[in-house]
Amino acid sequence: MTTLYTALLYLIQPLIWLRLWLRGRKAPAYRKRWAERYGYCSGKVLPHGIVLHSVSVGETLAAVPLVRALRHRYPTLPITVTTMTPTGKDVHHVYLPYDLPGSINRFLDTVDPRLVIIMETELWPNIIRILHQRKIPLVIANARLSERSAKGYKKLGGFMRDLLQRITLIAAQNAEDGDRFLSLGLKRSHLTVTGSLKFDISVTPELAAKAVTLRRQWASRRPVWIATSTHEGEEAIVLDAHRRLLQQFPDLLLILVPRHPERFKDACDLTQKRGFSFILRSSGEIPSSSTQVVIGDTMGELMMLYGIADLAFVGGSLVERGGHNPLEPAAHAIPVLMGPHIWNFKDICAKLQQAEGLITVTDVVSLQKEVANLLQDDDYRRYYGRHAVEVLHQNQGALQRLLQLLEPHLPPRAH
Structure with a gap:
């Protein structure tokens, strides 16, 4: 199924270019930096750190306290924030490449991360497979899975189960979301319910x-x-x-x-x-x-x-x-x-x-x-x-719980 998915993804690339170009009429940023979408980011990132991906502006905002806390705990560790859209660009970042094996490998060769964190629920089969092959831990943080999405994923059967078993850890927003991941084949040992990071905001x-x-x-x-x-x-x-x-x-x-x-x-x-x-x-x-x-x-x-x-x-x-x-x-x-x-x-x-x-x-x-x-x-x-x-x-506290879960995958902290 992965082969079919990848072949389809290659076939629709011209449609994706057209869509980016059309969206660029109202938001010119969509017409820029296309090379990054294919994994060319040399000179734009520092290697051997953390890659944190958030698809939308909302997820990027939820990730801000996490980025701050990681910087505080691991001051020498580079953090690369990736997004899919220009609106999620509050932190210096590169685009996450499309889920094409060549693009993902090119990106990972350049960034060579110790850990990849994906916010909420972005399940890209080739990224998950290649990270697993390279033994790079992948954590889905602040994970949520609606009933509607779970029903759709269930139709993929064994493909979905294999995919989930390659993920190091899913930190779910609540027990309901966690149960949906388990029903799709995630091992219980790979699931923790941390609560929602969105509660961990404050007015400075x-x-x-x-x-x-x-x-x-x-x-x-x-x-x-x-x-x-x-x-x-x-x-x-x-x-x-x-x-x-x-x-x-x-x-x-x-x-x-x-x-x-x-x-x-x-x-x-x-x-x-x-x-x-x-x-x-x-x-x-x-x-x-x-x-x-x-x-x-x-x-x-x-x-x-x-x-x-x-x-x-x-x-x-x-x-x-x-x-x-x-x-x-x-x-x-x-x-x-x-x-x-x-x-x-x-x-x-x-x-x-x-x-x-x-x-x-x-x-x-x-x-x-x-x-x-x-x-x-x-x-x-x-x-x-x-x-x-x-x-x-x-309802605050999800951030501290998540930081504890990330600790085994990161270098020892300097006290």
């Missing part, structure tokens, strides 16, 4: 200070709400709710942050078309009293922007994208609102809902109503914010 004093300063400059006496990680279809709902809210709270400021950089322009066009007075965060301007919307069109500032707001709506949840991370606003002790499509964060959202730290909305009317309720009542707003941050603190 520097970040908090920046947010306080910006809040004073932007809206010292105005209420502020933020809508983040929005997808196509969600900005319209958010802006319609904002239009209604302005009738009740005339000085209300909305910070709107689309999920992908290639959609910043669409959000600007829509905001302009709806007749709002708006500015772009990238302009460096300070909102005037007549500014109704700030469009967050910068990268790497989301955690700080949450610190400016009184409450947050997290997108990808009113449309069928599975939702994005509710713990980032929770870290600022502000109430979190999300739509019903939250399967990417099912476990985390369930914990927040049980603790009354998350409010579910379904459309313009319910979004406007819930935001209004929170803005009207300071005690109600603080109640939801406090409960959200408590859930975050109660």
